[in-house]
Amino acid sequence: xxxxxxxxxxxxxxxxxxxxxxxxxxxxxxxxxxxxxxxxxxxxxxxxxxxxxxxxxxxxxxxxxxxxxxxxxxxxxxxxxxxxxxxxxxxxxxxxxxxxxxxxxxxxxxxxxxxxxxxxxxxxxxxxxxxxxxxxxxxxxxxxxxxxxxxxxxxxxxxxxxxxxxxxxxxxxxxxxxxxxxxxxxxxxxxxxxxxxxxxxxxxxxxxxxxxxxxxxxxxxxxxxxxxxxxxxxxxxxxxxxxxxxxxxxxxxxxxxxxxxxxxxxxxxxxxxxxxxxxxxxxxxxxxxxxxxxxxxxxxxxxxxxxxxxxxxxxxxxxxx
Numbered sequence: 001x002x003x004x005x006x007x008x009x010x011x012x013x014x015x016x017x018x019x020x021x022x023x024x025x026x027x028x029x030x031x032x033x034x035x036x037x038x039x040x041x042x043x044x045x046x047x048x049x050x051x052x053x054x055x056x057x058x059x060x061x062x063x064x065x066x067x068x069x070x071x072x073x074x075x076x077x078x079x080x081x082x083x084x085x086x087x088x089x090x091x092x093x094x095x096x097x098x099x100x101x102x103x104x105x106x107x108x109x110x111x112x113x114x115x116x117x118x119x120x121x122x123x124x125x126x127x128x129x130x131x132x133x134x135x136x137x138x139x140x141x142x143x144x145x146x147x148x149x150x151x152x153x154x155x156x157x158x159x160x161x162x163x164x165x166x167x168x169x170x171x172x173x174x175x176x177x178x179x180x181x182x183x184x185x186x187x188x189x190x191x192x193x194x195x196x197x198x199x200x201x202x203x204x205x206x207x208x209x210x211x212x213x214x215x216x217x218x219x220x221x222x223x224x225x226x227x228x229x230x231x232x233x234x235x236x237x238x239x240x241x242x243x244x245x246x247x248x249x250x251x252x253x254x255x256x257x258x259x260x261x262x263x264x265x266x267x268x269x270x271x272x273x274x275x276x277x278x279x280x281x282x283x284x285x286x287x288x289x290x291x292x293x294x295x296x297x298x299x300x301x302x303x304x305x306x307x308x309x310x311x312x313x314x315x316x317x318x319x320x321x
Contacts, residue, residue, distance in 0.1 A: 052090055052313050063093040065231045066110040084126060087254055088142040090310050091302060092127045100250070100301055101293050103136055105129035109237050112139075113226050114209030117158050122226070123209025128240060136246040138293075139210055141202060143253040147269045152191035153201045154184055165211055168285045169204045178276065196269045200276060203251070207280070210249055211287050217243045250293040252301065270295045 036047050045064055054060045067089045088110070095108035107130040113122040126142040159166040170190065173179040179200070180191045191197050216222045223241050230237060251273060256262040277292045299307060
């Protein structure tokens with residue numbers, strides 16, 4: 001495993017990401033983390049199932065396979081503190097009458113692709129949930145510690161093409177002085193000062209991907225574009241690509257409640273995301289068929305033993321206080 005990934009748990013790297021000193025008990029990782037870090041394939045999967053006491057192993061294995069197919073190779077980050085992949089898999093792999101914003105979902109899928117721009121990577125949704133009536137689909141963008149980042153983002157100039165919605169979205173933020181930009185050759189720099197710029201960039205890309213998803217019934221070749229993405233011919237994600245009565249987009253974030261600074265950063269990003277998405281809707285910049293739900297934390301959605309059974313082992317895994 002690359003040293004840079006292991007170093008994501010070190011004091012120096014965490015301080016760069018905005019975490020206060022002492023957030024971790026010690027520089028050394030937990031024994032389970034060490035096992036995951038040095039393992040691969042079936043061994044890594046088994047270590048994770050053992051550590052988190054997974055009861056429905058056949059289902060977890062199937063969802064683990066889905067979560068391993070994203071363009072960013074998310075499975076490699078199952079031992080990286082900066083990655084949302086592990087937390088999302090543990091809490092959503094078994095969607096059994098899971099209620100979010102008043103809707104009950106019974107099916108979950110991971111790393112679902114939507115077409116964005118020819119020549120560019122697709123939009124990879126961390127988690128997609130479908131309700132029991134099969135008429136509502138929820139696209140979830142999941143965050144673990146990523147929202148602590150303050151890095152400006154490079155975006156391809158192709159996203160400023162007149163024929164796609166992303167130009168209107170980016171231009172709106174620039175015109176309203178909510179984001180800064182400068183030219184970088186074939187790209188442009190996107191920066192929301194002292195904020196999680198990548199999160200807003202991902203929202204914009206996902207909104208384009210979901211816009212394309214809305215019209216898949218008119219595109220017989222849509223699924224064929226992602227043939228290498230599927231685990232096999234029976235991959236259940238193939239069934240996602242159809243028309244729904246309700247199409248929802250939402251962010252979910254892991255709340256680190258240990259320090260006031262952590263909550264300030266979390267709430268700061270949530271408020272920013274809500275403000276920007278509201279402006280997109282109010283100014284009719286996105287397809288009206290897309291419902292943008294307010295961001296939530298894992299702690300908002302999962303309660304009692306359902307959360308404790310995962311949150312406590314996660315904190316032990318990453319050596320969080």
